Amino acid sequence: MSDLTRLTAAELASRLATGEVSSVEATRAHLDRIAAVDGDVHAFLHVSDHALDVAADIDRRRAEGEVLGDLAGVPLAIKDVLVTTDMPSTSGSKILEGFLSPYDATVVARARAAGLIPLGKTNMDEFAMGSSTEHSAYGPTHNPWDLTRIPGGSGGGSAAAVAAFEAPLALGSDTGGSIRQPAHVTGTVGMKPTYGAVSRFGAIALASSLDQVGPVSRTVLDSALLHDVIGGHDPHDATSLTDTWPSFAVAAREGARGAGLKGLKVGVIRELPDSGFQAGVSASFRAALALLEAQGAEIVEVSAPHFEYGVAAYYLILPAEASSNLAKFDSVRFGMRVDVPGGTVEDVMAATRDAGFGDEVKRRIILGTYALSAGYYDAYYGSAQKVRTLIQRDFDAAFAQVDVIATPSAPTTAFTLGEKIDDPLQMYLNDVTTIPVNLAGVPGISIPSGLAEEDGLPVGIQFIAPAREDARLYRVGAAAEALLVDSWGGPLLDRAPLLGGNR
Numbered sequence: 001m002s003d004l005t006r007l008t009a010a011e012l013a014s015r016l017a018t019g020e021v022s023s024v025e026a027t028r029a030h031l032d033r034i035a036a037v038d039g040d041v042h043a044f045l046h047v048s049d050h051a052l053d054v055a056a057d058i059d060r061r062r063a064e065g066e067v068l069g070d071l072a073g074v075p076l077a078i079k080d081v082l083v084t085t086d087m088p089s090t091s092g093s094k095i096l097e098g099f100l101s102p103y104d105a106t107v108v109a110r111a112r113a114a115g116l117i118p119l120g121k122t123n124m125d126e127f128a129m130g131s132s133t134e135h136s137a138y139g140p141t142h143n144p145w146d147l148t149r150i151p152g153g154s155g156g157g158s159a160a161a162v163a164a165f166e167a168p169l170a171l172g173s174d175t176g177g178s179i180r181q182p183a184h185v186t187g188t189v190g191m192k193p194t195y196g197a198v199s200r201f202g203a204i205a206l207a208s209s210l211d212q213v214g215p216v217s218r219t220v221l222d223s224a225l226l227h228d229v230i231g232g233h234d235p236h237d238a239t240s241l242t243d244t245w246p247s248f249a250v251a252a253r254e255g256a257r258g259a260g261l262k263g264l265k266v267g268v269i270r271e272l273p274d275s276g277f278q279a280g281v282s283a284s285f286r287a288a289l290a291l292l293e294a295q296g297a298e299i300v301e302v303s304a305p306h307f308e309y310g311v312a313a314y315y316l317i318l319p320a321e322a323s324s325n326l327a328k329f330d331s332v333r334f335g336m337r338v339d340v341p342g343g344t345v346e347d348v349m350a351a352t353r354d355a356g357f358g359d360e361v362k363r364r365i366i367l368g369t370y371a372l373s374a375g376y377y378d379a380y381y382g383s384a385q386k387v388r389t390l391i392q393r394d395f396d397a398a399f400a401q402v403d404v405i406a407t408p409s410a411p412t413t414a415f416t417l418g419e420k421i422d423d424p425l426q427m428y429l430n431d432v433t434t435i436p437v438n439l440a441g442v443p444g445i446s447i448p449s450g451l452a453e454e455d456g457l458p459v460g461i462q463f464i465a466p467a468r469e470d471a472r473l474y475r476v477g478a479a480a481e482a483l484l485v486d487s488w489g490g491p492l493l494d495r496a497p498l499l500g501g502n503r
């Protein structure tokens with residue numbers, strides 16, 4: 001194949017392993033692609049100026065006979081929430097403009113050690129607050145399927161980079177849907193692992209009890225391969241699980257061969273309100289379920305009565321944790337400082353935070369500070385924590401009956417840039433099916449389920465598994481993906497009218 005950017009990470013890795021392709025060639029192809037299309041897409045905030053040197057080093061080591069990891073030489077895009085020593089890390093905020101970290105996030109260090117080639121840092125809503133990337137201080141990312149539409153958020157840059165063939169793989173973070181909802185609206189795959197399965201060390205914290213780092217890719221196998229690299233215990237993260245994990249790539253390959261669907265019990269949530277779901281999203285969801293059923297899966301209705309309160313509970317818990325996490329941006333230790341001649345330390349702090357934070361960040365800091373304040377703590381934060389427990393119990397009860405739960409990954413396809421920016425509640429409701437997964441700490445994966453009839457835009461189906469059953473999601477996800485791709489006669493993205501043509 002002449003165009004290396006069209007290969008999946010697994011395909012590229014096997015050509016690199018045989019020596020048919022060099023990492024320098026693969027990296028150059030992706031840098032060229034970025035140069036050609038990122039002016040329109042704006043997936044990247046920073047493109048590495050030494051990716052080719054890193055690639056050359058991998059090629060040299062391979063030539064010397066060194067045994068390298070499965071993904072060695074494969075380019076990788078990195079969400080700007082993850083700190084890196086060799087590229088600025090802003091988390092989409094002005095307050096961190098130009099910030100260079102003294103250390104790499106653990107997932108970045110592991111990716112480097114495995115020989116992946118960091119291509120650059122991807123755009124995101126400021127501090128990962130949003131569902132559209134419109135809250136980035138550096139301008140929005142555009143959906144490659146239709147440049148007038150949002151690429152999802154907060155990790156819209158990572159998803160758009162992968163969908164636009166600017167990178168075969170990307171890292172994201174997911175606090176309430178930021179990997180899965182962008183995957184849904186861009187026709188890509190996004191996985192939020194079990195809470196604690198992947199290190200959060202060096203992921204600029206939004207809400208520490210909800211944040212998880214995970215992969216974004218064009219196939220389930222590619223996500224599994226990247227998860228194998230980044231996952232596992234990290235002593236630098238106090239919430240990191242000490243489990244020994246199976247190979248997720250093996251699970252995905254088993255799934256792709258059709259293992260695991262016969263007799264699989266797939267739960268659908270009775271109480272999931274049908275209203276609010278775009279007709280084409282519901283139709284695509286039902287069609288995907290029918291395909292699974294035809295292959296021997298059993299669709300079982302389960303009850304999760306508290307699922308629908310997830311968004312309300314989340315918007316107390318998240319702002320509370322975020323207001324505390326963001327207190328460290330105090331004009332002294334990190335990033336920008338606005339001088340106030342003759343002013344006190346507090347004046348400088350206030351002026352810096354006023355100039356450095358965008359409206360959505362301020363909104364959530366105010367909300368969180370209020371929810372945590374004396375006299376309101378029990379009524380707001382305390383109640384939200386109780387709802388969180390009820391949602392966890394709903395999942396426990398459901399998983400006593402089924403192997404996985406399926407939902408549409410989000411209620412609508414990609415909306416138009418600007419459409420919801422002035423209506424925070426509508427923006428928040430886009431995460432109605434992803435947020436409960438973070439509240440329960442369980443894993444969830446979004447894979448493309450098709451195109452919505454009314455607008456021709458991608459739709460995703462989300463599978464949810466019990467905590468620690470990430471491998472089950474890769475097996476089921478790959479099995480469903482194989483069926484769906486077969487039914488379309490090829491991957492959706494290969495036939496997408498990307499960037500107004502097939503370029």
Ligand code: GLN
Binds near residue numbers: 154176179318
């Ligand atoms: N869209 C959600 C929010 O605005 C989720 C963000 C995320 O997962 N980081 O909080």
